[in-house]
Amino acid sequence: MQFKTLEIEKLRFQITKLRRMQFGRSSERVTRQIEQLELQLEELETGEAEDAVRAEADDPAAPIPVRARPRRKPLPDHLPRQEVVHQPAGDAACLCPACGGGMARLGEDVTEVLDYVPGHFQVIRHVRPKFACRACDAITQAPAPSMPTPRGRATPAMLAHLLVAKYVDHLPLYRQSEIYAREGLELDRSTLCDWVGQAAWLLDPIVAAIRAHVFAAEKIHGDDTTVPVLAPGLGRTRTGRLWVYVRDDRPFCGGTPPAAAYFYSPDRTAAHPAAHMASFTGLLQADGYSGFEKLYDPARAKPGPIIEVACWAHTRRGFFDEWEHHKSATARQALDRIAAIYAVEARAAFAPVCER
Numbered sequence: 001m002q003f004k005t006l007e008i009e010k011l012r013f014q015i016t017k018l019r020r021m022q023f024g025r026s027s028e029r030v031t032r033q034i035e036q037l038e039l040q041l042e043e044l045e046t047g048e049a050e051d052a053v054r055a056e057a058d059d060p061a062a063p064i065p066v067r068a069r070p071r072r073k074p075l076p077d078h079l080p081r082q083e084v085v086h087q088p089a090g091d092a093a094c095l096c097p098a099c100g101g102g103m104a105r106l107g108e109d110v111t112e113v114l115d116y117v118p119g120h121f122q123v124i125r126h127v128r129p130k131f132a133c134r135a136c137d138a139i140t141q142a143p144a145p146s147m148p149t150p151r152g153r154a155t156p157a158m159l160a161h162l163l164v165a166k167y168v169d170h171l172p173l174y175r176q177s178e179i180y181a182r183e184g185l186e187l188d189r190s191t192l193c194d195w196v197g198q199a200a201w202l203l204d205p206i207v208a209a210i211r212a213h214v215f216a217a218e219k220i221h222g223d224d225t226t227v228p229v230l231a232p233g234l235g236r237t238r239t240g241r242l243w244v245y246v247r248d249d250r251p252f253c254g255g256t257p258p259a260a261a262y263f264y265s266p267d268r269t270a271a272h273p274a275a276h277m278a279s280f281t282g283l284l285q286a287d288g289y290s291g292f293e294k295l296y297d298p299a300r301a302k303p304g305p306i307i308e309v310a311c312w313a314h315t316r317r318g319f320f321d322e323w324e325h326h327k328s329a330t331a332r333q334a335l336d337r338i339a340a341i342y343a344v345e346a347r348a349a350f351a352p353v354c355e356r
Helices: 002-021 027-058 156-167 173-182 189-215 271-276 312-326 329-348
Strands: 081-085 103-117 120-133 139-141 219-231 236-247 259-265 282-285 306-309
Touching (some): 103 156, 156 189, 189 236
Parallel strands (some): 219 282
Antiparallel strands (some): 120 139, 219 236
16 A cells, blocks of 8 residues: 555656646657556556555454545535435334434434436435434434445446446546536546545455356356556557456356456466466366466366367368468368358257257
């Protein structure tokens, strides 16, 4: 946590310095550098927020680390309000639960949270009236509504909109902050980073459940692909890896829901698929990458062996290249036989196991 805080301060200093240089002859290049640093900064701040909310959930009594952040501003008055009144349960608003005497309204607590309805923002006002007993002064009030994140001011719809814009529509948080400002809603980027980090913590159990579901299958498909990763300060990107493992029993009418589990790594070493499939035993269909081949060890005892399901498309590729370059009759015969297998598979797809 201390390292992240120092890194965040360093990036803020670099961004401030670059902004002062932005109006020189190389302003376009400087602007690009600032954008890259902004992206790295928001990833660090998001990670810091996720770590903080996870630590608080693990130990609610632990002190909350203090980090310099903009003062929380009230939600804008021009946004439409939707009021939700939370009355005490049962007859507690009329009869004192302590002595049975009559209750008088004492006041109310109001919590405003930011909501997003497709096309516009609105504010939901959670109003919780207080009632005091005329006889014994006991006070009754409905509990505060449950929010997605501790002390959060964003509804589930708002968090969903934020995450979709960042990870599906590829809108960095600093750009989202600028977009919201045009609508009269000032949300600092660091605030959005907090929300994203807290939402990531909130989604951890769902991610874990999806991965457990995928690796509980009898057969899975595995693959990886390159993904460009920002390398601030270098003026270019570096290459990372995105790994995917898929469970899909639909081609033979299996009743288990399909799912995909994703993992990121900075490189393509064999240690990554080995770690991903540490709990898997069964059939693995993948390409000829050597990192996968090392997993096909019949002597693997815990939790059991991983059996290779070779891919006809990769096998066919070599015969196709041979036919293209040398017109080999043997390669042609192999291509025809593979085509016959493809034809059978096309007829068998999505048929029950007994028909296949």
